[in-house]
Amino acid sequence: MSESRIGIWRRTVGTLTAVGLLALSGAALATDQSQQRQEGRDTNQSAKQDARSEKVDCRATNQQSNAACRQDKRETKQDGREEKRDIKY
Template structure:
């Protein structure tokens, strides 16, 4: 009878240890994903800011048409989106 109790305690302990390891690995994964999302957001936001200032500078210089300035802004924002994708994957 004492052997069966020891066996139960061992199994229970092993199951708790396995559950603990699973929980720790899941939280580590979530932390890593969170950091990647934050880095992606930062890259995207900085690209948007760069695009805005670039368009303002382009229009102030008056060397290009408004459509050319818009195209440059669009390209800059697209580069930021690609950086975000590269960070996340």
């Protein structure tokens, strides 16, 4: 009778240990993804800010039309998006 209780106890402890390890590995994965998303958002926001200042500088220094400077802004933002994609993968 005591042998079967020991066997049940061992299986219970083994199962709980396995469940705990799986939970910890899932939490670590979520943390990595969270950090990647945050870094991607930061990159995207800085690209937007860079694009805004580039457009203002373009209009002030080159005396170009708004349309000509708008394309430069689009390209800068697109570069930021591509960098964000590289971070996430």
